[in-house]
Amino acid sequence: MNFILYDGVEWKKLFPITLTRPVSEIRLGLFTMKERWEKYIGKNVEDVITQSFLSKKYSKKECSFFEDILLINSSFIPNEELIQILFSLKENEGIFFEKEMIAFKKKILKKEDILSFPLEKYKKIYYVKQVIHIQYPWDIFINNEIVLKKDFMFFTKGKKSFSLEGKNHIICKEKIFLEENIKANNVVLNAQLGPIYIEKGVKIMEGSVIIGPVSIGRNSILNIGSKIYGGTTISTFCKVGGEIFNSVIFSYSNKVHDGFLGNSVLGEWCNLGAGTNVSNLRNDYQKVTVWNYEKKDFMPINLQFFGMIMGDHSRSAINTQFNTATIVGVSDSIFGYGFSPRYIPSFFLGGIQRSKKIPFNQVCGTAEIMMNRRNVNFSVLDKNILEYLYHLLDI
Template identity: 70%
Template structure:
């Protein structure tokens, strides 16, 4: 298949805020890959992205539909679903105007034609419907860390099939080596890798400093750095170009984010370009052991969910100062600057500046200046596309209704 389209379901995109404020669902990372990368590996073709208009310029990847454009014999896939072998088999068997459903939710549809104004999600008549009973469905941000272990193991199997691991030189301890896969150019000295419970996959160019300990299942993506004495527990993914330290458990850190110092991070999602200050700790369990409540952007309130272990969900470009103490189940928006005494609120709006009160707002010029400096340190250019996305969000930040309707 040459190409296919990954589309963002409107309900899923809203429910996955604040992670999706700055990206399509298909650019969410869990396991070893992003959702898009995983679908491309399974499908053997290029994924085009159908997402919110304000995100589409950066993430179009070649899909630039005009009002008169018509696509023929095209496959649409809901990007909230994680592919597996059975699902892929059914997808390849689809014929024109046939669809696949999980319960009441459409996973994929093959259309004989599609044009700009057509809403394929409202089609009611299909030539045939297939039903899939077992598939991972990412509806909320916490579904990322909940499903990270099973997806990581699945990715490990795909990546290592028929391949041989590289060796790592130095005085290191690799336990259950048959479940540890190392790519080339990894630096490690006096570390412990323990794959008894689950596999460990380390991509090329990773640097692991002395005294670090990793217990699988864990993925460390390309050119990330683990500082001295880092402790990483299972079900954790460290994305590309990150710097981490301290203690991390059952968390996913997207690319270019830092948690470089001591402090605990558990059951947490950090977006891109985040920075966690030295000594920051995140509670992932209430003192009374009860289930948590979580902020919902559409309801503008906290609502209960059936989860006990929950750290924080942090949007892109957000930062915490040294010794910040986050409460269980905290939601942090995009580009926040968190500091001050006491516990920050459990919902921190985007572009907010401060601690307990969070009544100040960062100026947009400061937002851009900080992003440019931060990205330049990693030899990455703060593009006009990045700026346009942040600007769009910035001038909607006082109108939550606008946020959930974009």
Template identity: 45%
Template sequence: MNYILFDGPHRNNLLPFTYTRPVADIRVGIMTIREKWESYLDYTTTTVTEDYLSEKFPLVEMEANIMINASFLPNEAITGLIKNLKDNQAIFKDQDVIAFYVKEGEEHDDFSAFDAIEFEEDILKIEHTWDIFSKNGIAIEKDFEIITKNRISEPIPNTVNTINPENIFIEKGANLNFVTLNASSGPIYIGRDAEVMEGSVIRGPFALCSHSTVKLASKIYGPTTIGPHSKVGGEINNSVIFGYSNKGHDGFLGNSVLGEWCNIGADSNNSNLKNNYAEVRLWDYNTEGFAKTGLQFCGLMMGDHSKCGINTMFNTGTVVGVSANIFGSGFPRNFVPSFSWGGHGGFITYKTNKAFEVAEVVMNRRNIAFTTLDKSILEHVFEITKRFRRD
């Protein structure tokens, strides 16, 4: 059986992160959604996504296929049902299809003729950007169980102060000394070749993925995930960084999500609570207005390749698109469109040739090429986000 992850009806709710990746490649917990499904299915997956992303994230179709809605996170119960799906069967949770069986070349937008299987158990679903951080604690715990099952952690160094050490797992090559790890409120995972520098205090649930660094005397409150090849410092609370991004200095990041190739300047801060304690609203790409989140705490959503200068201040519930460059004093507005250049005083268009020069330099520092394909994806994002820019 061939398994294919599709974006599903919530893809636009997950912008700006899905401008540059399928839903399946969002990181929540320790792993991406794709990595979770492949772990449960013991099978490599491919993707149905937007046409402009399909060359980088191709579809492989076989004679018999099971399509899986990537907004749902796997568990043993749903995986068992999916593996036993037969022709003309589909699994639903409330109004959303979770998975369905399809033969090569068939397309299905109407499931009325399918034999419907209603999934009655609880299942995590990522349908809004804020779900990425608000459901991150549960996702870390589930991923921790999968990754550490029947495995033994590397020894915890004698210089590390621990609480609930049986809930701490350290991979080979990790380096940590003279730090405090408190796993009493959730597991702590330290990935391969990651480093936690001296004086840092970390409270779980927490995941530091491979080749990432927590800098000197950092304070991190869970549930927080630092994706691979990232550097963080200062104070972080209940946030997710997808990978290849830096918040390397003092300053606060809370209830926030950063994509890949982002950089937060020194002493930058975001608000995660309104002064009047009111419900936070976030920019909604579907309605092109601000929508209720149901949350009292909600910070910064920043798409791939976006950066901010030193001492940047972000209001509660700020959405920054792809390849934005923000700097200067004062608060920028709560929605910064993709390819914007400026700050509180206003924005102009960040020209693609300039943005691509920066992207190439940033990626080359990590020995990753900025390819023609990467460029074409960002050029497409530039075109489809023109209407949000005002210059």
């Protein structure tokens, strides 16, 4: 049986986070969507079906059809009920949550038919009553605390935590899991409100406080006096500081200095300059409106706390102020006095006063410099993805 993850209609709804990646590469809790499915299934995913311009980087092989497959929508978070039904599926049987397809089993299926398999062809349909569905980018920080707790219970079961050397204040040690080679001294780890998971190679500088549930990815660095609140995931190779609340920071991104980040998602290779602050609550306490890429307008949503969604490779200058419910595209360079616009298209330079599109050679040059600083190659595939997006309108 070959397990295949695919991008459903959710891919477009998850912009700008999915402009540069398939849904399967979204991270929340302890894992990416793909990693979590693999851990629940107990084997590697055979392939990822995504947009054509992303396929060369994220898909394993090119083919016109698949055989003996179990096709899974990447935007759903697996749970015990779902996995149990998944392994009991027979030919042409599917699993649904309300009207949304989660998975189905097929002997042979053409690639172009993956998103249009008609309901009448299912021999049997199973329905799950509860499942977390990541449909919009703000669903990432909304569900991060719940998913993080479930991941912690699932992944640490039967495993032994390493000890933390140095003089530190540990509260609820039984809900703290540490991998090897963590450096910390005079820090507070408080797991009373939820678990804390810290991967290997993490360095936590003096005076830092972490209140769970929190996950810190391998080789990340927390600067002096960092304040990390619950519902936060900091991915691998990040550098963070200041105050972070209920946010997800993807790999290789930096929020090194003082400033507040709350109810937000930062993509990969982002950098927030010193003193950057993100408002996560309107002054009038009203529900927010947020930019809708499909309708090209601001739409009301049922959320009161909402900070910022920032796409990959975007940056802010020192003392940048982001308003509540701001959407920032890919490869933006934001600066200027006052609040920046609440929607910034990709590849733009500037802020509320004036802005212009960044030349593509400069986009690539900046990405290459930043990635080389972390000993990561800015590949031809990375360049091709950015170039494809660069020539699209209104992203």
